Amino acid sequence: MSNRTRLVGLIAGTALAITTVAPAAAQPTEYPRNETLYTSGTQWGPPGSWNPIQDWGYAMGTLGLVYEPLFNYDPLTNEYIPWLAESGEWTGDLEYTITLRDGITWADGAPLTAADVVFTIGLGQRPGVPYSGLWDFIESVDAEGDLTAIVTFSEPQHAEWSNFLYNRAILPTHLWGERSDDEIMGANENPVGSGPYQYLTHDQGRMVWEKRDGWWGTEALGLDPKPTYIVDIVNGSNNVALGLVLQGGLDMSNNFLPGVATLVDGGYGISTFYPEPPYMMSSNTAWLATNNTKPPLDDPTFRKALATSIDTDTIVNVVYGNIVKKASPTGLLPPWEMYVDQAVVDELGFSYDPAAAATMLDEAGYVDADGDGWRDNLDGSPIALEIIVPNGWTDWMESIRVISESAKAVGINVETAFPDYGARTEAIQNGTFDLAIVNDKQLSNTPWTYYQYIFRLPIEEVMSNENYGRYENEEAWALVQELSQTPVDDTETIKAITSQLQAIHLADLPLTPLWYNGMWSQVSDAVWTNWPSADGNQYLPTTWRGFWQMGGIRMLDALEPVVAE
Amino acid sequence: MRRYFARKFLFYAVTFVVAVSIDWLIPRLAPGDPVRSMVSRMSLQPGDAENMMGYFMGAFGLDQPAPQQYLNFWVALLHGDLGISVWLFPQPVTQVIMGALPYTLALLIPSVLLAFWAGNKFGAYAARRKWLDGAVLPVGYILTATPYMWLAILLAWLLGTVFQVFPIAAGYGFNLAPAPTLQFAGSLVWHWFLPFLSLFLVGFGGWAIGMRNLIIYELDADYSRYLGSLGAPGKLVRKYAYRNALLPQLTGLALSLGVIVAGALVTEVVFSYPGLGWYSYQAIVNQDYFLLQGIFLFVIIGVLVANFIIDIAYVIVDPRVRLGMEAS
Numbered sequence: 001m002s003n004r005t006r007l008v009g010l011i012a013g014t015a016l017a018i019t020t021v022a023p024a025a026a027q028p029t030e031y032p033r034n035e036t037l038y039t040s041g042t043q044w045g046p047p048g049s050w051n052p053i054q055d056w057g058y059a060m061g062t063l064g065l066v067y068e069p070l071f072n073y074d075p076l077t078n079e080y081i082p083w084l085a086e087s088g089e090w091t092g093d094l095e096y097t098i099t100l101r102d103g104i105t106w107a108d109g110a111p112l113t114a115a116d117v118v119f120t121i122g123l124g125q126r127p128g129v130p131y132s133g134l135w136d137f138i139e140s141v142d143a144e145g146d147l148t149a150i151v152t153f154s155e156p157q158h159a160e161w162s163n164f165l166y167n168r169a170i171l172p173t174h175l176w177g178e179r180s181d182d183e184i185m186g187a188n189e190n191p192v193g194s195g196p197y198q199y200l201t202h203d204q205g206r207m208v209w210e211k212r213d214g215w216w217g218t219e220a221l222g223l224d225p226k227p228t229y230i231v232d233i234v235n236g237s238n239n240v241a242l243g244l245v246l247q248g249g250l251d252m253s254n255n256f257l258p259g260v261a262t263l264v265d266g267g268y269g270i271s272t273f274y275p276e277p278p279y280m281m282s283s284n285t286a287w288l289a290t291n292n293t294k295p296p297l298d299d300p301t302f303r304k305a306l307a308t309s310i311d312t313d314t315i316v317n318v319v320y321g322n323i324v325k326k327a328s329p330t331g332l333l334p335p336w337e338m339y340v341d342q343a344v345v346d347e348l349g350f351s352y353d354p355a356a357a358a359t360m361l362d363e364a365g366y367v368d369a370d371g372d373g374w375r376d377n378l379d380g381s382p383i384a385l386e387i388i389v390p391n392g393w394t395d396w397m398e399s400i401r402v403i404s405e406s407a408k409a410v411g412i413n414v415e416t417a418f419p420d421y422g423a424r425t426e427a428i429q430n431g432t433f434d435l436a437i438v439n440d441k442q443l444s445n446t447p448w449t450y451y452q453y454i455f456r457l458p459i460e461e462v463m464s465n466e467n468y469g470r471y472e473n474e475e476a477w478a479l480v481q482e483l484s485q486t487p488v489d490d491t492e493t494i495k496a497i498t499s500q501l502q503a504i505h506l507a508d509l510p511l512t513p514l515w516y517n518g519m520w521s522q523v524s525d526a527v528w529t530n531w532p533s534a535d536g537n538q539y540l541p542t543t544w545r546g547f548w549q550m551g552g553i554r555m556l557d558a559l560e561p562v563v564a565e
Numbered sequence: 566m567r568r569y570f571a572r573k574f575l576f577y578a579v580t581f582v583v584a585v586s587i588d589w590l591i592p593r594l595a596p597g598d599p600v601r602s603m604v605s606r607m608s609l610q611p612g613d614a615e616n617m618m619g620y621f622m623g624a625f626g627l628d629q630p631a632p633q634q635y636l637n638f639w640v641a642l643l644h645g646d647l648g649i650s651v652w653l654f655p656q657p658v659t660q661v662i663m664g665a666l667p668y669t670l671a672l673l674i675p676s677v678l679l680a681f682w683a684g685n686k687f688g689a690y691a692a693r694r695k696w697l698d699g700a701v702l703p704v705g706y707i708l709t710a711t712p713y714m715w716l717a718i719l720l721a722w723l724l725g726t727v728f729q730v731f732p733i734a735a736g737y738g739f740n741l742a743p744a745p746t747l748q749f750a751g752s753l754v755w756h757w758f759l760p761f762l763s764l765f766l767v768g769f770g771g772w773a774i775g776m777r778n779l780i781i782y783e784l785d786a787d788y789s790r791y792l793g794s795l796g797a798p799g800k801l802v803r804k805y806a807y808r809n810a811l812l813p814q815l816t817g818l819a820l821s822l823g824v825i826v827a828g829a830l831v832t833e834v835v836f837s838y839p840g841l842g843w844y845s846y847q848a849i850v851n852q853d854y855f856l857l858q859g860i861f862l863f864v865i866i867g868v869l870v871a872n873f874i875i876d877i878a879y880v881i882v883d884p885r886v887r888l889g890m891e892a893s
Contacts, residue, residue, distance in 0.1 A: 038739060046653065132616050206735075236837035465614050
């Protein structure tokens with residue numbers, strides 16, 4: 001009996017301990033459903049950084065909801081939307097002048113001035129700040145008065161600069177100016193920004209933002225984000241996300257949910273950007289990276305035959321259930337369609353044709369020399385290639401099974417392998433892979449980012465994030481640099497250069513485009529309506545890092561609560 | 566007594582050093598480089614990647630030779646510094662663990678103790694009782710043979726998805742902010758229940774089976790028969806049998822603690838429950854050396870402390886050990 005009471009006491013004590021775990025109380029204890037937007041799909045781990053410099057790990061919305069860039073960029077209209085800047089112009093071959101809007105204040109009331117712009121750009125010279133490359137072509141940046149900042153260039157890298165203008169947050173020098181190098185790269189708890197939301201609370205599973213009064217954009221841009229609270233839920237498993245969307249507990253899921261097409265068609269109150277295939281907008285190209293230094297992949301003819309053998313339609317229709325789109329042979333995303341040179345594509349492009357692939361291989365001399373059923377190298381040695389994707393990336397795992405079967409159908413021995421993410425990344429960066437699926441580059445303001453990705457030189461021991469296939473072509477690299485130095489609004493010149501790049505790309509095929517990964521977005525109409533859609537608001541329907549500055553605030557402005565407050 | 570504990574203490578100290586060293590080594594033997602993976606997730610302009618690599622290799626102390634890293638690790642550890650998480654940069658590992666620890670403890674302690682207590686009581690009660698015994702045996706075997714993860718998935722599917730009685734993710738409702746309210750406490754318990762239940766059930770089955778078998782053995786022992794033939798009531802005989810049977814069960818508890826902790830880890834993964842298990846899974850996936858070694862350090866300490874407590878309990882429960890010590 002005494003044993004039992006002791007045990008009961010212990011259990012009661014533990015139960016008490018559970019209830020006292022709760023951290024200090026925040027202001028509201030419950031978020032009213034019709035004022036709260038629940039989102040998910042960005043955070044893979046607990047929020048731990050509110051530092052907009054850390055674009056790979058800050059809490060959802062840190063850049064966009066709290067900190068803001070000088071411009072926004074709308075990829076659908078190819079327009080730069082003045083944001084903190086009222087205007088920005090090249091005032092000389094090597095001089096860019098930024099004029100800030102008058103009257104913008106930080107959340108703590110301090111004015112946002114040109115000194116903040118000078119400070120932010122200057123941060124590129126501090127260790128660990130990822131935009132240090134800016135200072136390879138910037139000479140100086142100076143404030144003239146409160147609202148004007150003048151940037152002087154040593155080289156006019158238009159593409160990279162315009163990318164900076166809308167991708168990097170302006171930071172308050174009055175709060176950050178005194179910070180040490182370590183603090184600059186710190187977690188930046190209690191972020192003070194210029195945007196429409198402020199930090200409310202967070203825990204391991206969620207990030208909660210609260211709308212703040214006095215955002216400059218309400219007056220200057222006429223934008224009024226509707227949700228009072230935004231609760232972003234850390235990604236769990238697919239079934240958790242799906243369950244939450246179906247129960248109306250999650251308003252916008254930017255998770256990849258396999259088979260979502262059936263739910264959209266089935267009347268479950270879930271919708272996507274397009275009501276029919278491909279359902280999702282495209283956010284990046286999934287490429288087949290080939291190790292271009294290793295026979296037989298060093299032979300453009302072999303690469304082209306391999307590309308021609310791949311049954312991409314099966315990947316799109318069966319593996320993805322039609323929620324992705326087959327890529328153009330150029331790999332350029334749909335918003336960049338205007339840069340596609342159709343004549344070049346007609347002449348040099350490839351499409352699925354196993355018979356043609358077999359003929360190409362026969363003609364090039366890749367035949368089965370030893371009679372084992374597989375084609376062999378030109379010197380007679382057997383071809384045995386391995387295609388890798390990270391373990392657990394189920395859609396990619398299925399897709400490379402299709403690729404492997406496609407290749408085998410024309411006699412190329414390609415086996416699948418699923419190493420861990422770390423091992424896979426090491427293999428592609430060190431050039432020890434044969435074949436891999438990669439999709440590092442997201443939709444941006446210029447196809448330059450894609451050509452940089454394909455043709456980047458010089459080849460180094462470790463290729464960190466570009467030209468994994470180690471393709472060397474000085475001519476193409478010179479064109480890429482020319483592209484970078486072309487003003488972003490000079491569409492004609494960009495077209496001329498990209499046309500030449502497409503010809504090189506399609507002739508040699510150093511990187512094979514396969515399909516466009518979707519900007520996964522499933523929304524529920526249970527609490528909020530007027531979501532972005534093909535026949536409604538043409539805004540990007542996503543909360544991902546790096547996409548808020550492409551129109552997300554306008555999405556929040558357009559939302560309407562189903563039940564009025 | 567002093568010699569007994571001194572020897573135990575030495576044993577625990579050696580175990581700790583070896584376990585922590587393995588804990589340091591294992592993540593580093595895995596292929597891949599956490600900093601490279603991290604840099605590959607950044608949206609960088611040309612040329613910036615190598616700068617970032619250099620910066621982070623230095624920031625994490627990974628630019629030094631391995632023996633030096635190992636030394637640095639012990640020095641930092643003795644200062645209570647577990648380093649910075651790579652995956653959750655720039656959060657300190659201790660901070661991440663302290664946020665997760667309450668959830669894991671709230672799951673583990675009640676489920677281990679309750680399962681041990683209820684399992685033993687029930688097993689003892691069921692032994693040699695016809696129809697109960699017939700039921701306990703198969704059910705207990707099924708429960709104890711069930712992998713933690715599988716039972717967790719089953720419960721989540723049945724009670725979470727099909728009947729929608731319990732939530733299937735998170736530590737408390739997404740619509741709530743932590744506050745000392747009844748609603749919040751209720752939500753905590755509501756989210757805690759299923760992971761707790763799956764841990765409890767597996768443990769319960771195991772202890773019930775073990776106790777049932779031991780009781781049968783003890784009831785056949787000479788002392789039980791003698792007591793019975795003296796005319797002692799069956800209840801008294803069973804009480805003595807239970808006391809004797811509890812000793813091997815206690816040893817079993819000490820031995821199985823590691824397995825139970827591992828079970829709790831996978832259960833947390835299934836329920837996206839924000840305890841150490843969920844973090845350790847993420848740390849492995851993201852090759853976060855520092856977070857992983859920090860979590861396992863806590864697991865090692867936890868298992869060692871629990872074993873130590875059981876050692877003490879053994880002294881109290883087993884008069885032979887106690888008297889033997891007093892005699893020496």
